[in-house]
Amino acid sequence: MAAVQRLLRAAASSSSSSVAAGRRRMATSLAPEQTPAAAPAFPFAGAERRRRPAHERNVQWVFLGCPGVGKGTYASRLSRLLGVPHIATGDLVRDELASTGPDAVQLKEIVNQGKLVSDEIIINLLSKRLKKGEEKGESGFILDGFPRTVNQAEILDGVTDIDMVVNLKLREDIIVQKCLGRRICSQCGKNFNLACIDVKAENGLPPIYMSPLLPPNNCMSKLLTRDDDTEEVVRNRLRIYNKMSQPVEDFYQKQGKVLEFDLPGGIPESWPKLLDVLNLEDQQEMKLAAA
Numbered sequence: 001m002a003a004v005q006r007l008l009r010a011a012a013s014s015s016s017s018s019v020a021a022g023r024r025r026m027a028t029s030l031a032p033e034q035t036p037a038a039a040p041a042f043p044f045a046g047a048e049r050r051r052r053p054a055h056e057r058n059v060q061w062v063f064l065g066c067p068g069v070g071k072g073t074y075a076s077r078l079s080r081l082l083g084v085p086h087i088a089t090g091d092l093v094r095d096e097l098a099s100t101g102p103d104a105v106q107l108k109e110i111v112n113q114g115k116l117v118s119d120e121i122i123i124n125l126l127s128k129r130l131k132k133g134e135e136k137g138e139s140g141f142i143l144d145g146f147p148r149t150v151n152q153a154e155i156l157d158g159v160t161d162i163d164m165v166v167n168l169k170l171r172e173d174i175i176v177q178k179c180l181g182r183r184i185c186s187q188c189g190k191n192f193n194l195a196c197i198d199v200k201a202e203n204g205l206p207p208i209y210m211s212p213l214l215p216p217n218n219c220m221s222k223l224l225t226r227d228d229d230t231e232e233v234v235r236n237r238l239r240i241y242n243k244m245s246q247p248v249e250d251f252y253q254k255q256g257k258v259l260e261f262d263l264p265g266g267i268p269e270s271w272p273k274l275l276d277v278l279n280l281e282d283q284q285e286m287k288l289a290a291a
């Protein structure tokens with residue numbers, strides 16, 4: 001992990017690296033939301049590229065999927081099951097927003113419009129988070145919300161091996177309803193969802209039912225809605241996802257690392273199926289038996 005956080009920063013600054021070359025190639029294809037000018041000047045340039053083989057470390061997975069699809073829910077469950085940190089760059093950004101740091105005001109404006117934060121800021125936040133984890137002895141990770149652009153995927157690829165990419169899928173009309181139902185408790189920080197999704201089968205698509213994830217009584221009066229969960233901003237985030245993050249799916253598809261997972265419903269329907277396709281049912285049973 002130490003190597004990963006150091007090298008992330010190094011890769012972002014190394015002008016002679018293939019990552020930088022990749023970034024230059026990207027220059028002609030980048031959308032206005034993300035320009036190569038955002039390339040950060042990080043320390044540790046020229047650091048040795050060291051990769052730990054998979055058998056010497058915990059899993060290094062990436063979760064992809066549209067905003068609101070449920071990456072956080074399933075990534076955090078898997079992280080508890082596998083004993084690896086769940087690192088959500090959206091959470092890192094929100095922590096930064098809540099701070100009085102120099103970037104907070106500028107960040108708030110970007111996030112509240114549903115736009116992507118610059119690679120410089122995101123890689124900085126991620127490096128800091130990895131360093132903190134390293135000091136606590138963490139190994140492996142499940143990344144949620146990173147990489148979100150091909151540029152970020154190339155930087156990550158330049159510094160460490162990703163074992164698997166889980167791509168969560170759900171119909172866009174349901175995603176919008178889910179985002180609008182999201183709430184966070186201002187006291188305990190837990191996430192809930194008030195939306196009750198009950199969509200009938202139509203146009204060859206299966207029916208889908210997702211029960212609300214209701215808060216306990218003592219959280220009910222403390223619920224907040226994220227500023228970026230308004231319908232207008234959600235639709236903008238989906239538009240940006242399709243433009244900037246769909247190519248990340250293609251990037252990992254070419255490497256044969258993607259596990260596509262169509263969510264069949266809410267947590268009770270989806271979680272056992274996800275464990276099944278990941279071959280983790282035994283692990284879950286062992287954990288339950290030990291509890």
Ligand SMILES: Nc1ncnc2c1ncn2[C@@H]1O[C@H](COP(=O)(O)OP(=O)(O)O)[C@@H](O)[C@H]1O
Pocket residue numbers: 066067068089090091093110111114115116117118122144145146147148149152228237
């Ligand atoms: N990898 C990233 N690159 C750029 N911006 C990011 C990244 N991760 C998070 N953000 C910023 O934080 C916001 C919230 O992220 P997140 O909680 O992951 O949202 P979502 O629920 O849309 O998946 C994003 O809209 C974006 O502004």
